Amino acid sequence: MFRTVFAICLFLGLAGCARPAEQSCEADADAMLDMSFAAFDQGPDGWRSLDGSLSCSNYADDVLSEYRSRHGPILGAANVSLLMWHEAQVLALQGDSARALELMKAAEYLDEPEWQKLYREGSIAFLESDMERLQTARDRLSRLPREAILMRPDEPSMPWPPNLDVLDGLISCFGKPYGVAYACRQAPAAL
Structure with missing residues (x-):
């Protein structure tokens, strides 16, 4: 009986440990959406910190897309293209070649x-x-x-x-x- 209770407690404890990491990823991603373009794209606390994190890597493409959606009108074609390119690379790294190709092709701009x-x-x-x-x-x-x-x-x-x-x-x-x-x-x- 003790082993069963211990196993249940251990399982619940480990399950509880997984949730804060996900919440932390969401919080980090949300905070990034208010960063300047330079800090978001090139800074140590920008999207690359999500991509390099094993626990948050699946958030990188979403935060890139959301940042582009929120700030696109003020970023200019070159910066929007760069964000699209980085999102495509993240998707390709995740194995989603179809979506990556779509974005890579769409990343072309006039003065590229x-x-x-x-x-x-x-x-x-x-x-x-x-x-x-x-x-x-x-x-x-x-x-x-x-x-x-x-x-x-x-x-x-x-x-x-x-x-x-x-x-x-x-x-x-x-x-x-x-x-x-x-x-x-x-x-x-x-x-």
């Missing part, structure tokens, strides 16, 4: 830089299992001249072109899940 367009095209080709298009996007990206706008004095060794390492990784691990292939590169890059 060529390097970003080629990175997007290569990623879409990977998710569509089209090695030829992926290789073409990668090769075109590798030949782009450096854009002065991306050269920052505080980061003189910033790699050029951006995300070439990611496309190389997608090629190296072609046919594997996006989450595996995204990590198949020389040096990790931020989402």
